[in-house]
Amino acid sequence: xxxxxxxxxxxxxxxxxxxxxxxxxxxxxxxxxxxxxxxxxxxxxxxxxxxxxxxxxxxxxxxxxxxxxxxxxx
Amino acid sequence: xxxxxxxxxxxxxxxxxxxxxxxxxxxxxxxxxxxxxxxxxxxxxxxxxxxxxxxxxxxxxxxxxxxxxxxxxxxxxxxxxxxxxxxxxxxxxxxxxxxxxxxxxxxxxxxxxxxxxxxxxxxxxxxxxxxxxxxxxxxxxxxxxxxxxxxxxxxxxxxxxxxxxxxxxxxxxxxxxxxxxxxxxxxxxxxxxxxxxxxxxxxxxxxxxxxxxxxxxxxxxxxxxxxxxxxxxxxxxxxxxxxxxxxxxxxxxxxxxxxxxxxxxxxxxxxxxxxxxxxxxxxxxxxxxxxxxxxxxxxxxxxxxxxxxxxxxxxxxxxxxxxxxxxxxxxxxxxxxxxxxxxxxxx
Amino acid sequence: xxxxxxxxxxxxxxxxxxxxxxxxxxxxxxxxxxxxxxxxxxxxxxxxxxxxxxxxxxxxxxxxxxxxxxxxxxxxxxxxxxxxxxxxxxxxxxxxxxxxxxxxxxxxxxxxxxxxxxxxxxxxxxxxxxxxxxxxxxxxxxxxxxxxxxxxxxxxxxxxxxxxxxxxxxxxxxxxxxxxxxxxxxxxxxxxxxxxxxxxxxxxxxxxxxxxxxxxxxxxxxxxxxxxxxxxxxxxxxxxxxxxxxxxxxxxxxxxxxxxxxxxxxxxxxxxxxxxxxxxxxxxxxxxxxxxxxxxxxxxxxxxxxxxxxxxxxxxxxxxxxxxxxxxxxxxxxxxxxxxxxxxxxxxxxxxxxxxxxxxxxxxxxx
Numbered sequence: 034x035x036x037x038x039x040x041x042x043x044x045x046x047x048x049x050x051x052x053x054x055x056x057x058x059x060x061x062x063x064x065x066x067x068x069x070x071x072x073x074x075x076x077x078x079x080x081x082x083x084x085x086x087x088x089x090x091x092x093x094x095x096x097x098x099x100x101x102x103x104x105x106x107x
Numbered sequence: 108x109x110x111x112x113x114x115x116x117x118x119x120x121x122x123x124x125x126x127x128x129x130x131x132x133x134x135x136x137x138x139x140x141x142x143x144x145x146x147x148x149x150x151x152x153x154x155x156x157x158x159x160x161x162x163x164x165x166x167x168x169x170x171x172x173x174x175x176x177x178x179x180x181x182x183x184x185x186x187x188x189x190x191x192x193x194x195x196x197x198x199x200x201x202x203x204x205x206x207x208x209x210x211x212x213x214x215x216x217x218x219x220x221x222x223x224x225x226x227x228x229x230x231x232x233x234x235x236x237x238x239x240x241x242x243x244x245x246x247x248x249x250x251x252x253x254x255x256x257x258x259x260x261x262x263x264x265x266x267x268x269x270x271x272x273x274x275x276x277x278x279x280x281x282x283x284x285x286x287x288x289x290x291x292x293x294x295x296x297x298x299x300x301x302x303x304x305x306x307x308x309x310x311x312x313x314x315x316x317x318x319x320x321x322x323x324x325x326x327x328x329x330x331x332x333x334x335x336x337x338x339x340x341x342x343x344x345x346x347x348x349x350x351x352x353x354x355x356x357x358x359x360x361x362x363x364x365x366x367x368x369x370x371x372x373x374x375x376x377x378x379x380x381x382x383x384x385x386x387x388x389x390x391x392x393x394x395x396x397x398x399x400x401x402x403x404x405x406x407x408x409x410x411x412x413x414x415x416x417x418x419x420x421x422x423x424x425x426x427x428x429x430x431x432x433x434x435x436x437x438x439x440x441x442x443x444x445x446x447x448x449x450x451x452x453x454x
Numbered sequence: 455x456x457x458x459x460x461x462x463x464x465x466x467x468x469x470x471x472x473x474x475x476x477x478x479x480x481x482x483x484x485x486x487x488x489x490x491x492x493x494x495x496x497x498x499x500x501x502x503x504x505x506x507x508x509x510x511x512x513x514x515x516x517x518x519x520x521x522x523x524x525x526x527x528x529x530x531x532x533x534x535x536x537x538x539x540x541x542x543x544x545x546x547x548x549x550x551x552x553x554x555x556x557x558x559x560x561x562x563x564x565x566x567x568x569x570x571x572x573x574x575x576x577x578x579x580x581x582x583x584x585x586x587x588x589x590x591x592x593x594x595x596x597x598x599x600x601x602x603x604x605x606x607x608x609x610x611x612x613x614x615x616x617x618x619x620x621x622x623x624x625x626x627x628x629x630x631x632x633x634x635x636x637x638x639x640x641x642x643x644x645x646x647x648x649x650x651x652x653x654x655x656x657x658x659x660x661x662x663x664x665x666x667x668x669x670x671x672x673x674x675x676x677x678x679x680x681x682x683x684x685x686x687x688x689x690x691x692x693x694x695x696x697x698x699x700x701x702x703x704x705x706x707x708x709x710x711x712x713x714x715x716x717x718x719x720x721x722x723x724x725x726x727x728x729x730x731x732x733x734x735x736x737x738x739x740x741x742x743x744x745x746x747x748x749x750x751x752x753x754x755x756x757x758x759x760x761x762x763x764x765x766x767x768x769x770x771x772x773x774x775x776x777x778x779x780x781x782x783x784x785x786x787x788x789x790x791x792x793x794x795x796x797x798x799x800x801x802x803x804x805x806x807x808x809x810x811x812x813x814x815x816x817x818x819x820x821x
Contacts (some may be wrong), residue, residue: 035490035517035648036379036453036594037704049577051605052611061309062298067573070599070713079457079650081704082595084453084543085571086600088713089651089704093455095214096703103466103681106615304574376458378570379544435464436676438499443811446791447557450544451570453518453597 037083040066041092057082080085123217126202128247137185141223145230150241158241160206165266167202169193173258178225180296182313183388185256186229191388193237193262194317195337198391200248201272202234202264203319209260210244214253223255236317238262267322268332274353276333279424282400283358284319286413287314288366289343290385294374303451305377316389320410325393328406334394336389344383344442346392347420347430357426360442363435366417379452383432384445394422457703461675471503472682475591477687481507483639484686485775487629488646489516489804490674496677496808508687511775512638512798512805514628517593518546519797519804520728525621526551529590532619532754534566535757541575542590544568551802552761556590564722572604579608579616588750590677591620596648598622598739599713602720605741605748617750622721623728625649631734638774642686644672644679647701648697654709658697666695673701719744727760729797730769767796772805779806786810 040057045068048054057066057080064085071087074080080087126133143152150158173189179193183191189209197204209229213222236344270276298305318337325332334354338346343365345366347358367375367382375382389412395403400418407416423431475652486492495501501510514520530551533540540556547556547566560566565585569575572589579587591601597702601620605671608616625646633640646656650671668689672682682700687695699705717739726738741749750756763769766784779785779798789795791807798804 034595034766035488035646036541037596037651038376048794049573049580050607050688052607052610055304058308059377061307061311061370062374062377063306063308064377064570067571067600067814068602069603070710070716072712079455081648083596083648084600086603086713088710091457092706093701096455096457096460098702099681099702100460100714101133103470103677116685303570305570434498435462436467436498436500436503437464438502440499441811447548450547450568452545453543453593 123213145226146240148239167200167264169196170261183315186225187232189258190232197264199335201268204238204264206241206263208242212257215250229337245322277354281422283420286391287415288368290371292383292388293385314389324406326412330399330403336392342384357423358430360420360432461677475505483509485513486641486644487513504701514773522727523552524583533559539565541569572600578769586615589768602716620752627737644682650705665687668695671699730773768797779809
């Protein structure tokens with residue numbers, strides 16, 4: 034369940050109702066994403082996005098560690 | 108002073124009104140000033156009830172209805188789409204298109220400028236392949252009863268292949284090719300729809316185009332064509348299933364070999380769609396005997412628009428009626444028909 | 455870091471699969487409880503890479519599929535009311551209720567729209583005061599924060615023409631219920647990574663300890679799944695039953711506290727029916743009475759009477775791991791994705807539909 038994909042925060046802005054939003058890029062597509070749940074995410078961070086919400090900031094060190102453990106190239 | 112008696116001259120309408128389908132002067136002016144001006148064919152100018160055409164040899168006939176939302180999308184509009192769709196169906200019959208008839212169902216309120224643009228791109232697409240629009244009809248439905256424009260078209264073509272093209276000629280061992288990357292049309296149209304709130308960074312243009320050059324290239328290369336299909340609704344996966352069922356063969360698809368542009372892949376990941384099921388409007392799936400595959404591929408890749416042609420699979424005796432997709436992991440799965448249209452998903 | 459491609463590397467997948475085969479000394483059964491993982495397993499044919507002795511059970515991991523029939527009927531009834539627009543996710547539209555799905559309601563004149571985000575529904579309502587917009591919000595803990603924020607945004611915008619019909623469920627209580635089934639035989643779990651991205655790990659140590667089952671929080675790419683399975687098998691072989699986090703790039707131990715706070719403000723934990731499982735203790739979320747203004751059930755005075763699944767559907771057995779989809783006598787005969795008898799045949803995330811779509815050869819082999 035819960036299709037969520039990684040995207041790159043391009044900019045942050047105040048959206049409707051004063052909620053923090055960001056322009057988030059997923060390769061060749063971009064959409065406005067609510068950043069209310071990742072207050073720490075800044076421009077240049079990768080976040081994981083589900084139904085228009087960033088639900089976590091992705092942790093690059095943790096990703097590299099997982100790849101190192103399984104011996105895959107990062 | 109041609110129209111002193113006309114209470115409302117044509118030129119004051121900026122949008123389609125019911126009178127444009129009413130059979131009176133308003134309708135005739137629409138036909139003269141918009142349709143005839145664009146299509147300009149003699150049989151059409153005769154303004155008779157139908158066209159009389161001379162036929163020799165084998166004739167291919169196809170009929171299709173076109174609806175698309177939005178009416179104009181990157182890379183085309185419903186007018187060019189109606190021509191390309193009709194042409195490609197004729198191409199799949201091994202024919203070069205010759206004549207076409209069209210009927211328009213217009214929704215009251217459609218901007219006439221928009222209609223003029225649609226008719227213009229239809230005429231241009233027809234000219235490109237030497238297709239003459241020989242008969243037409245216009246009806247107007249009340250506002251809210253249509254989606255701007257519906258186009259229904261019938262195409263005629265002269266068969267130019269030495270033999271018939273048909274699923275029944277597909278044999279185990281045949282190679283399966285596609286004439287370019289898949290999914291561009293469906294994704295380009297979906298991203299334009301209101302309410303999806305998705306912006307694009309990369310290049311999203313419909314692949315809608317005539318596939319006549321591809322047919323000619325394959326014939327010029329002396330390839331023995333077994334079957335051609337255009338993967339429109341339901342995309343590549345659906346067409347392969349249709350052929351597998353009709354020909355009672357299996358189709359083995361190499362997932363990793365299917366060309367999908369990175370942009371299309373990104374959009375599909377975001378929307379939760381499988382590009383194998385997304386529509387193309389300017390691609391062909393080509394079945395040829397294995398020994399002819401290299402020549403067919405070379406001929407396609409030398410044809411503008413098909414530089415990205417690829418061999419994607421093979422016909423098998425096993426798994427008759429099924430499409431088996433091999434993953435990059437060396438595993439296989441059944442690639443089934445979908446229940447309906449793909450919808451953006453959350454899970 | 456491209457975040458995705460690295461985790462689809464066939465060479466890494468093969469190494470992990472070999473690792474699983476080497477580690478196994480006896481048969482094990484592991485359940486994943488996330489439709490995204492089920493989808494990946496089917497799409498990449500992961501089961502073909504695994505040793506014979508490792509059985510994967512596909513749990514009730516499709517949130518749209520576990521939405522009870524009666525809620526779908528309520529959504530259909532709302533859609534058919536004049537002046538009401540029902541907004542939901544694309545995959546919700548084809549899930550049948552007792553009498554039909556939302557696409558059927560649309561064909562009968564109901565106004566049903568697909569949204570990619572709950573906030574899109576709020577914005578539709580803000581732009582069009584002439585109609586009442588209902589967000590039909592479903593999903594696991596991953597999606598509940600988005601639904602909760604839709605309610606919060608509607609409150610901030612003081613909208614009178616927006617409300618929510620929700621059917622949010624909680625995964626850990628369902629896992630506990632599945633493990634406590636005396637006829638079940640689940641040795642370990644792959645837990646749903648994106649649920650944990652919100653909820654964190656706190657719920658799992660007690661479940662792992664109580665049932666002696668390892669729980670590995672796992673991601674969604676094929677390499678993630680194989681890594682999760684390897685970690686699970688290594689624990690089982692060593693007699694351990696710990697909570698392990700394979701999906702550390704997205705899951706922190708405390709999850710996402712900001713998201714949980716908004717969910718807690720809008721929802722309270724309740725016993726809730728899961729389609730195919732029955733009522734799960736503390737298995738769902740209901741809107742708090744303080745949000746009555748935005749609760750469609752209260753605004754429209756909806757009666758949501760429980761409806762029964764067709765008796766020939768064995769989804770309960772499938773979802774609890776007592777029956778493989780292909781072992782069901784109705785599979786591919788009386789039940790397929792066009793005419794689903796029960797929830798798991800509905801979307802490609804459903805256990806039965808995943809088998810049907812990707813592994814239909816099993817029917818031919820059996821016939």
